[in-house]
Amino acid sequence: MKRMWIQSESEKWVEEGIIDSTQRDKIVNRYSQKGEATFIFFFSAILIGLACLSFVAANWQVIPNLWRIFLIIFFMIGFYGFGSYLEEKGRSGYSVFCYIVALAVFGAGIFLTGQMYHYSMNSVFPFIIWGLAAFLLYLSRPYLFILLSGLAIVTIGEIYGLANMHAFDWWLFALFMIGYGTIVFIKKSEVLSWLFAIAFIIQLIGYSIEQLDQYYWMIIFSLVLYVVGTHFQVRQISRPFTWAPLLFMFGFTIVQSFIFSSPYRESIEAHFMFYFIWIVLASLVILFTLQNAKGISLTRLALFLPVFAAGHFAELVSFIVLYVFAIGLLLEGYQQIDKRKVHLGTSAFLISTLLVYIQVAWDFLDKSLFFLIGGIILFVIGFALERNHGKDV
Amino acid sequence: MNKKLTSGLKFLKKHLFIVIVTLQVLFLVVMASLNYVIEEFGDVIHLETEPYDPRDVFYGDYINLSYTINEIHPSYWFGSENVKPNEVIYVLLKPDERDIYRVKAASDKKLEAQGDEVVISGRYRHKDYEQVHRVSYGMNRYYIEEGTGEEYEQINSKMIVTVAVSPWGQKKILDVEEME
Numbered sequence: 375m376k377r378m379w380i381q382s383e384s385e386k387w388v389e390e391g392i393i394d395s396t397q398r399d400k401i402v403n404r405y406s407q408k409g410e411a412t413f414i415f416f417f418s419a420i421l422i423g424l425a426c427l428s429f430v431a432a433n434w435q436v437i438p439n440l441w442r443i444f445l446i447i448f449f450m451i452g453f454y455g456f457g458s459y460l461e462e463k464g465r466s467g468y469s470v471f472c473y474i475v476a477l478a479v480f481g482a483g484i485f486l487t488g489q490m491y492h493y494s495m496n497s498v499f500p501f502i503i504w505g506l507a508a509f510l511l512y513l514s515r516p517y518l519f520i521l522l523s524g525l526a527i528v529t530i531g532e533i534y535g536l537a538n539m540h541a542f543d544w545w546l547f548a549l550f551m552i553g554y555g556t557i558v559f560i561k562k563s564e565v566l567s568w569l570f571a572i573a574f575i576i577q578l579i580g581y582s583i584e585q586l587d588q589y590y591w592m593i594i595f596s597l598v599l600y601v602v603g604t605h606f607q608v609r610q611i612s613r614p615f616t617w618a619p620l621l622f623m624f625g626f627t628i629v630q631s632f633i634f635s636s637p638y639r640e641s642i643e644a645h646f647m648f649y650f651i652w653i654v655l656a657s658l659v660i661l662f663t664l665q666n667a668k669g670i671s672l673t674r675l676a677l678f679l680p681v682f683a684a685g686h687f688a689e690l691v692s693f694i695v696l697y698v699f700a701i702g703l704l705l706e707g708y709q710q711i712d713k714r715k716v717h718l719g720t721s722a723f724l725i726s727t728l729l730v731y732i733q734v735a736w737d738f739l740d741k742s743l744f745f746l747i748g749g750i751i752l753f754v755i756g757f758a759l760e761r762n763h764g765k766d767v
Numbered sequence: 768m769n770k771k772l773t774s775g776l777k778f779l780k781k782h783l784f785i786v787i788v789t790l791q792v793l794f795l796v797v798m799a800s801l802n803y804v805i806e807e808f809g810d811v812i813h814l815e816t817e818p819y820d821p822r823d824v825f826y827g828d829y830i831n832l833s834y835t836i837n838e839i840h841p842s843y844w845f846g847s848e849n850v851k852p853n854e855v856i857y858v859l860l861k862p863d864e865r866d867i868y869r870v871k872a873a874s875d876k877k878l879e880a881q882g883d884e885v886v887i888s889g890r891y892r893h894k895d896y897e898q899v900h901r902v903s904y905g906m907n908r909y910y911i912e913e914g915t916g917e918e919y920e921q922i923n924s925k926m927i928v929t930v931a932v933s934p935w936g937q938k939k940i941l942d943v944e945e946m947e
Contacts, residue, residue: 443799447792454788480791487795489910491802492940496890496905507791514783539890539903541853 422475426482439490446483450476461515470517477508477523498543501531505546509553522569525554529573536580547577564610571599571618590644590682596623597655597678604662616674623677624699624722627692628729630681634689635733642682652680670709673702689733696726704755723752805939809931810885812860812868815946816926829908830943832928836860839873839900846874850891856902860885867927873900888936906930909943 457472508524578595596619603615676698700722707715860868892901
């Protein structure tokens with residue numbers, strides 16, 4: 375798509391004498407055509423992997439055990455070998471596809487062998503081996519999709535362990551943090567960092583609820599991610615690591631506000647360690663934020679406040695927190711002339727307003743007055759932004 | 768120098784791939800061959816399953832098994848009183864006159880087996896309201912061939928499960944049959 379556009383557009387540039395034809399060729403070659411195909415191959419790899427899995431499972435009964443093992447190994451080596459052959463021929467899209475099928479066959483092989491011989495499975499050990507295989511495969515064949523498959527295996531394994539065995543496996547988590555985490559910091563890919571941050575949050579939500587019995591520990595884990603995000607100044611890491619926890623905490627605060635509005639809610643007494651760790655992490659955020667001279671973004675810290683500690687006022691405090699975040703973000707966007715932040719801030723503001731409207735203002739406040747205030751605040755911010763924009767032009 | 772380094776890295780990259788694929792093959796081969804090792808060198812024990820509701824026993828292509836040894840009465844418990852859920856525990860089993868293994872002792876510390884006794888490991892679940900300790904052994908599913916479900920669905924009595932326990936603690940169900 376991009377390449378075609380560049381091709382047609384650059385013709386005009388050559389005609390107009392902006393660039394010469396050698397420069398044009400160089401520019402066009404920067405936009406190779408392979409990128410999109412890889413994406414499609416990845417999904418077809420997943421589908422074929424699943425098809426293999428279900429086909430083998432369905433016809434499993436008629437094949438003797440030793441033949442089954444042989445079949446699994448044959449398919450696995452076949453796909454790895456074919457992938458390697460294609461890679462040498464320069465067809466990396468196809469080869470990634472083969473590697474992922476081979477990896478799927480390996481995982482299926484572990485589970486099917488266990489099932490076939492009636493081994494007892496009382497841990498997520500198969501997922502550790504599978505996730506490790508994906509990780510090592512990535513080291514020898516550094517394709518993003520192999521790494522993403524590995525991230526998915528590790529995350530699903532952890533959730534599977536929590537749901538079925540009520541256990542959080544620290545070996546699997548170590549593989550995730552040390553193995554995959556290291557790659558995130560070496561590669562500095564934004565997609566990878568986003569997925570790593572999301573996988574981190576998902577696993578620790580499970581850990582907080584299932585193992586710690588207290589959901590509020592999620593705040594600490596999100597804050598850890600945020601601290602890392604504010605410390606590292608590489609955009610590809612800092613953006614996902616700050617925004618994934620922020621978006622999560624925004625949603626989490628909304629859910630909390632619903633819990634707080636329930637008359638049956640139990641009051642939460644958090645462990646003193648929680649407050650201690652919270653203060654340490656929050657201080658780090660403040661320190662790193664001020665170091666980077668981004669004082670205005672300190673308002674975001676409001677989202678991580680342990681709102682539940684406010685007792686009867688918890689609901690009100692959670693609304694205030696949401697507004698502080700939304701308005702802070704709008705001002706930040708206005709100051710830095712960052713359209714994305716303004717849009718996000720506006721959305722956050724509207725969602726917060728809607729939430730307050732549903733929960734509180736419905737009964738107590740004149741509806742039209744309430745919307746009027748919200749509208750005026752947004753208008754003032756928008757007006758200020760426009761004027762500032764005008765000055766720059 | 769630089770060329771040498773690049774070719775060296777290329778060499779390593781190619782061989783790392785072969786090593787990884789070989790390791791995966793080896794893992795599957797070892798996993799499968801362990802089966803024969805357990806059958807050859809493992810202790811074979813018979814366990815009794817609790818009576819169950821026949822509607823609950825059969826799920827798709829596996830049978831749900833609930834063993835009598837899943838429950839450990841306080842008089843057999845010799846471990847610490849505050850065991851955490853999911854902690855590994857050891858259960859000493861001794862055969863009764865019908866050669867069905869029963870709990871003799873259980874603890875969160877290692878236990879020694881004598882004569883025909885066997886120690887198996889499990890994971891602690893919880894203590895119920897009657898102070899009975901609940902334990903899981905990861906053997907509560909027995910996968911069966913598709914289409915043979917009705918055979919098991921009809922069963923309405925206790926079942927005997929034959930299990931092989933390897934010297935390194937791995938367990939494997941050999942057979943599931945109706946108790947006579």
